[in-house]
Amino acid sequence: xxxxxxxxxxxxxxxxxxxxxxxxxxxxxxxxxxxxxxxxxxxxxxxxxxxxxxxxxxxxxxxxxxxxxxxxxxxxxxxxxxxxxxxxxxxxxxxxxxxxxxxxxxxxxxxxxxxxxxxxxxxxxxxxxxxxxxxxxxxxxxxxxxxxxxxxxxxxxxxxxxxxxxxxxxxxxxxxxxxxxxxxxxxxxxxxxxxxxxxxxxxxxxxxxxxxxxxxxxxxxxxxxxxxxxxxxxxxxxxxxxxxxxxxxxxxxxxxxxxxxxxxxxxxxxxxxxxxxxxxxxxxxxxxxxxxxxxxxxxxxxxxxxxxxxxxxxxxxxxxxxxxxxxxxxxxxxxxxxxxxxxxxxxxxxxxxxxxxxxxxxxxxxxxxxxxxxxxxxxxxxxxxxxxxxxxxxxxxxxxxxxxxxxxxxxxxxxxxxxxxxxxxxxxxxxxxxxxxxxxxxxxxxxxxxxxxxxxxxxxxxxxxxxxxxxxxxxxxxxxxxxxxxxxxxxxxxxxxxxxxxxxxxxxxxxxxxxxxxxxxxxxxxxxxxxxxxxxxxxxxxxxxxxxxxxxxxxxxxxxxxxxxxxxxxxxxxxxxxxxxxxxxxxxxxxxxxxxxxxxxxxxxxxxxxxxxxxxxxxxxxxxxxxxx
Numbered sequence: 001x002x003x004x005x006x007x008x009x010x011x012x013x014x015x016x017x018x019x020x021x022x023x024x025x026x027x028x029x030x031x032x033x034x035x036x037x038x039x040x041x042x043x044x045x046x047x048x049x050x051x052x053x054x055x056x057x058x059x060x061x062x063x064x065x066x067x068x069x070x071x072x073x074x075x076x077x078x079x080x081x082x083x084x085x086x087x088x089x090x091x092x093x094x095x096x097x098x099x100x101x102x103x104x105x106x107x108x109x110x111x112x113x114x115x116x117x118x119x120x121x122x123x124x125x126x127x128x129x130x131x132x133x134x135x136x137x138x139x140x141x142x143x144x145x146x147x148x149x150x151x152x153x154x155x156x157x158x159x160x161x162x163x164x165x166x167x168x169x170x171x172x173x174x175x176x177x178x179x180x181x182x183x184x185x186x187x188x189x190x191x192x193x194x195x196x197x198x199x200x201x202x203x204x205x206x207x208x209x210x211x212x213x214x215x216x217x218x219x220x221x222x223x224x225x226x227x228x229x230x231x232x233x234x235x236x237x238x239x240x241x242x243x244x245x246x247x248x249x250x251x252x253x254x255x256x257x258x259x260x261x262x263x264x265x266x267x268x269x270x271x272x273x274x275x276x277x278x279x280x281x282x283x284x285x286x287x288x289x290x291x292x293x294x295x296x297x298x299x300x301x302x303x304x305x306x307x308x309x310x311x312x313x314x315x316x317x318x319x320x321x322x323x324x325x326x327x328x329x330x331x332x333x334x335x336x337x338x339x340x341x342x343x344x345x346x347x348x349x350x351x352x353x354x355x356x357x358x359x360x361x362x363x364x365x366x367x368x369x370x371x372x373x374x375x376x377x378x379x380x381x382x383x384x385x386x387x388x389x390x391x392x393x394x395x396x397x398x399x400x401x402x403x404x405x406x407x408x409x410x411x412x413x414x415x416x417x418x419x420x421x422x423x424x425x426x427x428x429x430x431x432x433x434x435x436x437x438x439x440x441x442x443x444x445x446x447x448x449x450x451x452x453x454x455x456x457x458x459x460x461x462x463x464x465x466x467x468x469x470x471x472x473x474x475x476x477x478x479x480x481x482x483x484x485x486x487x488x489x490x491x492x493x494x495x496x497x498x499x500x501x502x503x504x505x506x507x508x509x510x511x512x513x514x515x516x517x518x519x520x521x522x523x524x525x526x527x528x529x530x531x532x533x534x535x536x537x538x539x540x541x542x543x544x545x546x547x548x549x550x551x552x553x554x555x556x557x558x559x560x561x562x563x564x565x566x567x568x569x570x571x572x573x574x575x576x577x578x579x580x581x582x583x584x585x586x587x588x589x590x591x592x593x594x595x596x597x598x599x600x601x602x603x604x605x606x607x608x609x610x611x612x613x614x615x616x617x618x619x620x621x622x623x624x625x626x627x628x629x
Contacts, residue, residue, distance in 0.1 A: 009293020
């Protein structure tokens with residue numbers, strides 16, 4: 001079978017970061033028909049090219065730091081002979097990359113064509129193997145140069161009529177994407193692998209916050225290529241992401257609902273192949289796609305006879321039993337593995353302290369106190385930008401590193417149910433246990449009890465304490481350590497099913513305002529995965545009170561920050577749970593204290609009051625702005 005980009009039954013998976021710590025050679029994954037597209041991760045440095053494929057390739061060209069991967073080269077050619085597309089991913093959340101100018105982007109397209117495609121170069125990492133395309137997984141830096149890069153690379157593609165070449169991207173699900181938003185609107189893309197995890201709009205938030213519709217609308221209205229295919233990006237296992245994992249049955253439900261409604265659907269993407277193969281999700285995905293998928297344009301499959309041979313034992317070689325087996329990925333979406341000769345610490349979805357913030361795609365992370373690198377922390381500024389650099393040897397990102405620029409506005413109520421148990425008895429049984437540590441639970445769920453928050457890991461509750469001055473509550477299906485007194489007390493709660501909640505508080509929380517009920521992207525000067533919610537509290541005698549809640553989902557806001565709001569006439573800020581108020585209406589600023597650390601799962605609540613003028617007029621959240629310093 002040959003990969004056909006016109007189908008909605010394609011399965012793409014990332015390879016190269018040994019995320020599950022049992023990564024096999026690339027050729028072994030291509031011996032069956034499970035995946036249609038293999039995405040090699042990563043080219044984590046450019047325009048000075050750096051590659052990282054963990055235990056899949058460890059040799060370099062003489063006198064160079066550039067990887068030379070002859071075994072992978074043979075595997076690439078074998079995979080292509082089996083009808084699969086093999087593309088290389090540029091970026092990741094850990095690396096030193098980015099362009100100073102459009103000209104630099106154009107010039108680097110020449111480099112990529114010569115090193116990985118039909119051009120020629122003295123050093124080609126995959127020798128004579130010719131890749132099928134590139135994927136932009138840009139999770140930091142500016143958007144400078146990427147449109148020029150794509151335009152130039154496509155001009156090279158056009159010189160070779162012997163095969164199809166592709167351009168893909170892997171944005172996070174909040175729309176528009178923080179780093180590739182402008183490029184997505186100005187350059188040609190064949191496929192977009194949207195990361196529906198580690199964010200409020202993930203698969204675990206289906207259907208309430210899941211936002212495939214936003215991306216379908218982009219494909220139909222803003223994309224240069226109106227036939228671009230959108231893939232549902234999913235974690236390959238519960239440990240492959242901080243949030244967003246759903247099992248095969250749930251993923252099938254979501255896929256079929258999307259397939260029935262949106263013609264832009266291209267299939268499923270997983271991070272990564274080692275996770276999805278180990279968990280069994282990959283085989284479930286293949287069965288689902290084969291049963292339900294279809295194609296447009298040319299026939300879904302073209303058969304071909306494989307006349308090639310792969311006599312080299314390296315083609316199906318097992319993972320090299322070297323020290324690199326301890327390599328892990330270190331990014332939010334797709335991580336880069338670095339060779340570190342230090343102890344390895346196993347992390348799960350749990351966030352228990354600043355030093356153990358869970359990486360998005362990892363179950364492990366190598367920690368070293370002596371790690372030194374040319375990679376430096378990236379800070380977004382308004383002047384011309386340095387290439388993106390993100391260094392974090394201890395976890396996905398340093399605790400001061402903020403990524404994924406997204407703030408959203410919604411009038412959705414607190415504790416919006418996302419998933420419901422199958423029966424009332426299940427509800428009572430689950431909640432009555434009050435999330436006892438070690439008690440059975442549904443994989444991937446989160447909850448609260450009186451002592452803190454709980455995560456269901458490997459079918460059992462793991463309970464953790466909230467930090468001082470906060471209590472746990474459920475926001476949608478995410479357990480948050482929020483500032484005490486700023487929300488209904490959810491003493492025992494699992495994803496919207498609760499008891500011991502003050503009824504009057506809950507009724508107030510369910511009130512609606514004239515604010516939009518859909519998430520809205522908000523400008524920030526550094527990436528941050530967060531959302532904004534308005535919670536009406538009370539209204540009487542022409543006056544009202546409400547809360548504006550800003551909450552981080554994965555990373556802290558930072559140790560130092562300023563939040564700016566535009567306040568409507570006749571309103572005031574009465575109290576802020578964190579920081580100090582500086583108001584020069586219509587602009588109001590909340591300025592943080594100088595914290596020693598930035599707390600994970602941090603929340604900021606602002607009490608506002610004003611006149612009732614026929615509708616609850618609230619600050620324009622779309623004009624909200626966070627500066628980090």
